[in-house]
Amino acid sequence: MSTLEIKDLHVSIDTEQGTKEILKGVTLTIKTGETHAIMGPNGSGKSTLASTIAGHPRYNVTSGSILLDGEDVLEMGVDERARAGLFLAMQYPVEVPGVTMTNFLRTAKTAIDGEAPSLRHWTKDVKAAMENLKIDADFANRNVNEGFSGGEKKRVEILQMELFKPKFAILDETDSGLDVDALKVVSDGVNRASEQNEMGTLLITHYTRILRYIKPDFVHVFVDGRVAEQGGPELADQLEEEGYDRFLVKA
Amino acid sequence: MSETATAMSGEKARIGAPSIAGFTEEGENLSPVNETSSPIGGDAAKAHSHGPAASVPQASRGERPTSYDVEDFPALTGREEDWRFTPLKRLGALHKQAPTGAAPAVAADLSGGATVETAGMDDARVRSAGVPEDRVSALAWNAAAEATIVTVPAGAEGAAATLTIKGDSAEAAAQHLVVVAEPNSSAVVVLDHVGSAVLSQNVEIDVQEGARLTVISLQEWEDTAIHASSQQARIAKDAYFRHVTVSFGGDLVRMTPSARFAGPGAEAEMYGLYFADAGQHLEHRLLVDHAQPNCKSDVLYKGALQGENAHTVWVGDVLIRKNAEGTDSYEANRNLVLTDGTRSDSVPNLEIETGQIEGAGHASTTGRFNDEHLFYLMARGIDEKTARRLVVRGFLNEILQKIEDPQLEERLNETVESELAATEV
Ligand SMILES: Nc1ncnc2c1ncn2[C@@H]1O[C@H](COP(=O)(O)OP(=O)(O)OP(=O)(O)O)[C@@H](O)[C@H]1O
Ligand SMILES: [Mg+2]
Numbered sequence: 001m002s003t004l005e006i007k008d009l010h011v012s013i014d015t016e017q018g019t020k021e022i023l024k025g026v027t028l029t030i031k032t033g034e035t036h037a038i039m040g041p042n043g044s045g046k047s048t049l050a051s052t053i054a055g056h057p058r059y060n061v062t063s064g065s066i067l068l069d070g071e072d073v074l075e076m077g078v079d080e081r082a083r084a085g086l087f088l089a090m091q092y093p094v095e096v097p098g099v100t101m102t103n104f105l106r107t108a109k110t111a112i113d114g115e116a117p118s119l120r121h122w123t124k125d126v127k128a129a130m131e132n133l134k135i136d137a138d139f140a141n142r143n144v145n146e147g148f149s150g151g152e153k154k155r156v157e158i159l160q161m162e163l164f165k166p167k168f169a170i171l172d173e174t175d176s177g178l179d180v181d182a183l184k185v186v187s188d189g190v191n192r193a194s195e196q197n198e199m200g201t202l203l204i205t206h207y208t209r210i211l212r213y214i215k216p217d218f219v220h221v222f223v224d225g226r227v228a229e230q231g232g233p234e235l236a237d238q239l240e241e242e243g244y245d246r247f248l249v250k251a
Numbered sequence: 252m253s254e255t256a257t258a259m260s261g262e263k264a265r266i267g268a269p270s271i272a273g274f275t276e277e278g279e280n281l282s283p284v285n286e287t288s289s290p291i292g293g294d295a296a297k298a299h300s301h302g303p304a305a306s307v308p309q310a311s312r313g314e315r316p317t318s319y320d321v322e323d324f325p326a327l328t329g330r331e332e333d334w335r336f337t338p339l340k341r342l343g344a345l346h347k348q349a350p351t352g353a354a355p356a357v358a359a360d361l362s363g364g365a366t367v368e369t370a371g372m373d374d375a376r377v378r379s380a381g382v383p384e385d386r387v388s389a390l391a392w393n394a395a396a397e398a399t400i401v402t403v404p405a406g407a408e409g410a411a412a413t414l415t416i417k418g419d420s421a422e423a424a425a426q427h428l429v430v431v432a433e434p435n436s437s438a439v440v441v442l443d444h445v446g447s448a449v450l451s452q453n454v455e456i457d458v459q460e461g462a463r464l465t466v467i468s469l470q471e472w473e474d475t476a477i478h479a480s481s482q483q484a485r486i487a488k489d490a491y492f493r494h495v496t497v498s499f500g501g502d503l504v505r506m507t508p509s510a511r512f513a514g515p516g517a518e519a520e521m522y523g524l525y526f527a528d529a530g531q532h533l534e535h536r537l538l539v540d541h542a543q544p545n546c547k548s549d550v551l552y553k554g555a556l557q558g559e560n561a562h563t564v565w566v567g568d569v570l571i572r573k574n575a576e577g578t579d580s581y582e583a584n585r586n587l588v589l590t591d592g593t594r595s596d597s598v599p600n601l602e603i604e605t606g607q608i609e610g611a612g613h614a615s616t617t618g619r620f621n622d623e624h625l626f627y628l629m630a631r632g633i634d635e636k637t638a639r640r641l642v643v644r645g646f647l648n649e650i651l652q653k654i655e656d657p658q659l660e661e662r663l664n665e666t667v668e669s670e671l672a673a674t675e676v
Contacts, residue, residue, distance in 0.1 A: 098646030
């Protein structure tokens, strides 16, 4: 079993107006096999948390820590974090010119595993995973995310998650922009990964509809750079009915 | 130029085109390197308008003068449509006077029946496929001491000739090459430019009826080389011609390959790959002249740029003349900008004089490899070095594959690798 521990994390960014603090003391612990949902109003810092865990250079950690089984994640480079078992399904996956999906997936898998996957098995695995996620076979020959629709990009993020088998996946609004069928397909993918690989999941979302398919063990309400409240799945339903007003007034 | 990368594209289709299948247009024109100093300043003002921005207006690419006589070309000012992006100061005077130095040595490696010989400039095969289109080419044509002629005999199958052209002088020189692919032959001819030279070159390529010829021109010069090369192909009935340029080295390289159809049912593919480093000027100006019916052409050039003042220019002129019914043509240029401080000019130019065609299209894109791409790849466990290589190699691979020679491909892959290694920060 693995543990991802975020302790009193403070994060700021440099803007034209100066330094701006976005995360103001986030504390959160996830164990493998668990699913945590994070909900919160726009701009509250959810993507900032996700990107900081992944190591995006824009975000400066001013204090606090992120530990993966006791190892200091903040000391690791972006690629090292991925190799250590962290995966971020991005809210806005970027298009990478010149690199085909096939080439990209194989290179990443090789980097993460530290050795090239056996070609025969790998080709089969990729094909099966694509079929499961209803991704057309010709996507393999296209450049990474280039010209993919919003929903297709999200599915391809989940494809990677299934193939790379991380210990922890952070899904940043993977459900946004998905049609009903895709939502089901993507949720199945996440559930498969958490069952088969004991993956821990941090699911950032605005909507309870995905929580019908992916059952969270914990729900955290994120407001103004902090976890304002936590609870079980019932908290999500409560939020859907009441909105964030109660927290915003407090904030 | 001190500009940061301009990611632009341009086009000027001079037709009131009815909708033609496969026809696309996009982009805008670019400002020239050589701006006019005229106080009237028409150019600068027009530079960003949609249309040619040069001070010497030209109605059509097809009307550009050609001649063996230097005097038919006025002295260059740098404001001409076809010279506006070229820094003349760095041309080693190739545009000013006849280059009289000794031409780079040519060593030939032949197989499958191909032959090579030298002949006087009065040989009948000289002037078989080319006519100078500018002053630089005309000066060299008249200055060349002899012609090196590669012949692929009629009916030869899978012949090959590699000419290693090794420069070892900074003196301006002229060189004349002729490649003759006789009827129904098939061959690959490689022009491998290495060392350093100040060279103005005319290459005539005579692709005779039913022949299949690939010419690969490699510019793997040392950093100091200056190279202007006019490579003109005349493609006879039912012939197939593939032209591949690979430009990595040199301080200034200006290639002007052309494919002119001289009979119906022929096909031309023109591919190119370039990689410009800091300070390098790599320019490729293509012409495909569809003057015959039922011919096909496909043009694809891809380039990468990195480093301060790396400058690439790509201009693709495709002419589809009145009688060229049944033409099927496509041209594209794609650039990948790896760092700040580069400049990439890309101007596809399609002129269509008949509506009776199968298809005609063009595309031009300039994409930037940026930190977000890097982050994305690295967030998947890929280290930075590999990530950069992945992108560049993937991008350029499409052209390398067209070379269809594993050994050559391997060598060029290595060059790409060392280009990348050279400027890693
Ligand atoms: N470059 C920047 N300059 C200024 N402010 C920024 C910048 N990047 C992020 N922010 C601010 O940081 C705050 C947190 O943004 P973040 O993307 O983490 O929010 P979020 O909770 O993911 O919102 P959403 O639900 O809309 O995705 C926002 O107020 C945002 O405007
Ligand atoms: Mg967000």
